[in-house]
Amino acid sequence: MSSTNWEITFDGITYECINCGYCCSCKDWRIYLSYFDTLKLKEYEEYIEEIKEDITGLGFTKRLKTNNRGCVLLNSNNLCNIQLKKGYEFKPIMCKLFPFSFMVKWNGDLLLIIKHYCNGIKKGKCDDKIIKHAIECCEELYLDEMDEIINMGMEHSTKTRLNNNTLISWEEREELGRYIFDSSNLEELSEKCKEVLNIDIFKDMKKLNHDSEIFIKNEEEIIRYLGELNRREHFRKLSFKKEIYYLLNIGKELSKYSDIFKGEGVIDSKILNYHK
Known part of the structure; x- marks a missing residue:
């Protein structure tokens, strides 16, 4: 159970994967890898590149390579080769997190958000298991930086x-x-x-x-x-x-x-x- 207070911002909205491959398209974003991601993906080093400059400001040093379709590990059926060959648990955390992310609330609590540019967004109630998984991914991806992220994102005026x-x-x-x-x-x-x-x-x-x-x-x-x-x-x-x-x-x-x-x-x- 998370010790951080999380608030869900998208009541009335859920999503269902429609296997469109959009999350793997890397359209206007890239898939950055945590230290533990790189350990799990030792067999996939040829698909990983070093980052010359970490524009995220969050200490990432590596990311997955891309081609004209998006992530180089996306196959012709819009499926992830890592998941197919190794299993879901080996996928990078940032991949497992989509279409969720988070922001810092004025008081330092965390706001779980859903990205509406995911093609699977629809009206409905988001399953508690999905929300729990998204929060766990957020905390795992930004484990070492979370305190700093919260301090920078919250308001320090009353x-x-x-x-x-x-x-x-x-x-x-x-x-x-x-x-x-x-x-x-x-x-x-x-x-x-x-x-x-x-x-x-x-x-x-x-x-x-x-x-x-x-x-x-x-x-x-x-x-x-x-x-x-x-x-x-x-x-x-x-x-x-x-x-x-x-x-x-x-x-x-x-x-x-x-x-x-x-x-x-x-x-x-x-x-x-x-x-x-």
């Missing part, structure tokens, strides 16, 4: 900005975010924004998207996803008011997609940082 003129506690900001995005429709969300921040966004949102069939179909999921982004704390360096405006603009962008999960994948690919 206050955050509600707007340009008002400071509130981080606990208050978190509670306000949960309150606003615990809304069943846009009208309720707009009323809460007016109540909390004295901003009127309903007319603007309705004029752009609310009358479209696409938005009506996906309204609940759009609000859920915006709440997920709020819980991830991507934009906590902004004032809470500016963060809400930023998230609502993301909602407008999402309303253009008939396939809502494809839209979320596009947004996630823009927000999350990749290391090539």
Whole structure:
């Protein structure tokens, strides 16, 4: 059992592997190897390369090589040659972790996130075993660096900005975010924004998207996803008011997609940082 406090940010979303090979495509990311990965992959040294410069800043020194399809160990059936020949336990930790990752919460707790650009993302409840496995992979991959990651990622001030003129506690900001995005429709969300921040966004949102069939179909999921982004704390360096405006603009962008999960994948690919 982990001694670190973990918070799940993606209630209502799960995934199922569809054997598409996207996680092995190394599109905008690379598969870095822990020290223990390299020990397990002694027979695969020809597929591993040294890193001249660790752009991750996390002490990685080796990674898997790539070709025009992605990872060199991906076969023609979108299957991993390591897993086929040696077994799942021999796969690099970073491979086993996908599509999950984590961020550091303002108080030093850890936020487990799911990457929506995985093609297997869908609506539903994520199995507890999957979540447990993802957390174990995170802790194993960053075992030696976790304390430093937490210290660098958490906030060391007790206050955050509600707007340009008002400071509130981080606990208050978190509670306000949960309150606003615990809304069943846009009208309720707009009323809460007016109540909390004295901003009127309903007319603007309705004029752009609310009358479209696409938005009506996906309204609940759009609000859920915006709440997920709020819980991830991507934009906590902004004032809470500016963060809400930023998230609502993301909602407008999402309303253009008939396939809502494809839209979320596009947004996630823009927000999350990749290391090539």
